[in-house]
Amino acid sequence: xxxxxxxxxxxxxxxxxxxxxxxxxxxxxxxxxxxxxxxxxxxxxxxxxxxxxxxxxxxxxxxxxxxxxxxxxxxxxxxxxxxxxxxxxxxxxxxxxxxxxxxxxxxxxxxxxxxxxxxxxxxxxxxxxxxxxxxxxxxxxxxxxxxxxxxxxxxxxxxxxxxxxxxxxxxxxxxxxxxxxxxxxxxxxxxxxxxxxxxxxxxxxxxxxxxxxxxxxxxxx
Amino acid sequence: xxxxxxxxxxxxxxxxxxxxxxxxxxxxxxxxxxxxxxxxxxxxxxxxxxxxxxxxxxxxxxxxxxxxxxxxxxxxxxxxxxxxxxxxxxxxxxxxxxxxxxxxxxxxxxxxxxxxxxxxxxxxxxxxxxxxxxxxxxxxxxxxxxxxxxxxxxxxxxxxxxxxxxxxxxxxxxxxxxxxxxxxxxxxxxxxxxxxxxxxxxxxxxxxxxxxxxxxxxxxxxxxxxxxxxxxxxxxxxxxxxxxxxxxxxxxxxxxxxxxxxxxxxxxxxxxxxxxxxxxxxxxxxxxxxxxxxxxxxxxxxxxxxxx
Numbered sequence: 338x339x340x341x342x343x344x345x346x347x348x349x350x351x352x353x354x355x356x357x358x359x360x361x362x363x364x365x366x367x368x369x370x371x372x373x374x375x376x377x378x379x380x381x382x383x384x385x386x387x388x389x390x391x392x393x394x395x396x397x398x399x400x401x402x403x404x405x406x407x408x409x410x411x412x413x414x415x416x417x418x419x420x421x422x423x424x425x426x427x428x429x430x431x432x433x434x435x436x437x438x439x440x441x442x443x444x445x446x447x448x449x450x451x452x453x454x455x456x457x458x459x460x461x462x463x464x465x466x467x468x469x470x471x472x473x474x475x476x477x478x479x480x481x482x483x484x485x486x487x488x489x490x491x492x493x494x495x496x497x498x499x500x501x502x503x504x505x506x507x508x509x510x511x512x513x514x515x516x517x518x519x520x521x522x523x524x525x526x527x528x529x530x531x532x533x534x535x536x537x538x539x540x541x542x543x544x545x546x547x548x549x550x551x552x553x554x555x556x557x558x
Numbered sequence: 559x560x561x562x563x564x565x566x567x568x569x570x571x572x573x574x575x576x577x578x579x580x581x582x583x584x585x586x587x588x589x590x591x592x593x594x595x596x597x598x599x600x601x602x603x604x605x606x607x608x609x610x611x612x613x614x615x616x617x618x619x620x621x622x623x624x625x626x627x628x629x630x631x632x633x634x635x636x637x638x639x640x641x642x643x644x645x646x647x648x649x650x651x652x653x654x655x656x657x658x659x660x661x662x663x664x665x666x667x668x669x670x671x672x673x674x675x676x677x678x679x680x681x682x683x684x685x686x687x688x689x690x691x692x693x694x695x696x697x698x699x700x701x702x703x704x705x706x707x708x709x710x711x712x713x714x715x716x717x718x719x720x721x722x723x724x725x726x727x728x729x730x731x732x733x734x735x736x737x738x739x740x741x742x743x744x745x746x747x748x749x750x751x752x753x754x755x756x757x758x759x760x761x762x763x764x765x766x767x768x769x770x771x772x773x774x775x776x777x778x779x780x781x782x783x784x785x786x787x788x789x790x791x792x793x794x795x796x797x798x799x800x801x802x803x804x805x806x807x808x809x810x811x812x813x814x815x816x817x818x819x820x821x822x823x824x825x826x827x828x829x830x831x832x833x834x835x836x837x838x839x840x841x842x843x844x845x846x847x848x849x850x851x852x853x854x855x856x857x858x859x860x861x862x863x864x865x866x
Contacts, residue, residue, distance in 0.1 A: 490669050491669065491680070491682045491685070492682045492685075494685050495686075495688075495733065495736060496685075497725070497729075498666050498686075498721075499719070499721030499724045499748055499795075499796045500669070500724065500795040500796055501724050501725050501795070502724060502725055502795045502796050503725055504725065507669060507672075507795035508669050508671050509671075517725060520726055520729055521726075532732065533735070533736060535740055536688075538644065538684045538688050538703065539683075539684070
């Protein structure tokens with residue numbers, strides 16, 4: 338899922354300073370699962386903002402909504418009948434959702450209520466960790482199902498570097514060495530042959546470096 | 559001869575080589591480099607110039623190489639893939655060769671979080687293994703990795719680094735083997751303190767015949783004090799300093815510890831020199847270049863041979 342963290346309330350209040358009527362829009366997708374932008378978070382954030390604004394002597398009207406997904410046009414359209422009745426939309430969906438709202442409603446300022454994080458997993462309740470950078474050319478079949486681009490701090494294709502010590506990466510004592518994990522897994526799969534092969538330079542053109550990406554599936558159009 | 563570098567010639571002639579390193583200054587003053595060069599000169603066959611080591615911004619390695627070259631020392635250019643994409647790497651490889659630099663050490667580079675710009679964007683477009691391959695391809699095939707023809711191939715004696723003390727130990731020799739396949743002509747090791755573990759590593763490498771395919775230059779760093787030893791052991795990932803080594807220097811009174819560190823370093827060089835498969839020594843006297851002559855001379859490695 339796409340993960341995220343709430344923006345500090347002070348930053349949100351500062352963004353809202355020019356406005357007196359807003360829509361606060363959540364999303365039932367990933368951000369609901371990682372509990373940063375769902376219906377419940379909309380409710381809590383709306384109350385917090387209202388209280389803060391009341392305390393500052395300038396009330397704010399907030400319409401609370403939660404869209405099925407902010408990354409699909411049909412759900413975004415559900416806001417069209419009333420969006421222009423408000424001065425701004427504060428969205429707590431991921432960066433993709435916020436931008437999609439912005440481009441559909443050209444006359445309404447869109448404000449981000451969360452900082453979008455990464456493509457990750459829930460390791461345990463309240464803890465998420467990155468697993469994929471969406472680089473567009475997956476090699477997991479060669480690396481024991483563990484991604485060198487994401488799990489190695491240097492994205493090495495021939496790791497581990499000299500900074501791997503007792504399974505821990507040089508960047509921090511809580512960061513496991515991705516290449517130690519790859520090697521452990523290749524060994525258990527009896528696939529160490531994959532390790533000792535020189536790999537070609539990675540083509541980053543399928544990653545963000547090639548510019549904004551697009552997937553077109555002719556069979557679905 | 560692949561590069562015609564002095565280091566390559568010294569090793570090809572069967573001499574036990576000596577390299578040292580020179581960290582460029584955190585400023586634009588060339589005299590800092592020249593002063594270090596004066597301490598290095600005559601003691602080495604080539605001198606590494608580090609490339610923003612520990613991600614702390616310093617004068618560029620290429621500039622440092624040229625400054626020591628002007629002082630009559632053969633430079634060995636360290637190049638990390640942390641800060642440059644493949645376009646900049648290829649360009650800098652060509653530029654360095656054009657300026658007459660003939661040795662290169664291909665490294666990944668410490669993560670930027672250790673430096674003074676932890677918010678920097680890292681690059682790691684290719685890794686150190688692929689950088690070795692890149693230099694080799696350009697030198698031997700006369701083409702860019704893209705396949706386009708070069709207008710004059712760069713000439714380099716290609717080096718890599720290994721850390722026999724990092725984990726997991728079992729892939730350390732296979733990884734060296736890959737670096738040789740990628741094109742490494744010589745290898746400089748991380749500072750060795752744990753001689754037993756290094757011998758195990760070297761035996762495994764020799765079993766694969768790697769010492770015949772690559773010149774192994776053993777890395778040593780003289781300890782200035784017991785405090786330095788403890789700090790390095792604790793703070794530097796992949797640094798293996800046995801307690802017995804620390805005890806030996808810690809047992810000396812403070813004012814005698816530096817001299818003891820040098821004595822231990824000389825002993826170690828002599829032991830390494832006697833080991834089959836070790837082609838030379840790489841002395842990393844960190845900010846202690848003034849002791850190079852004492853260490854290298856003390857190990858009986860002076861004067862350096864003149865090879866044509």
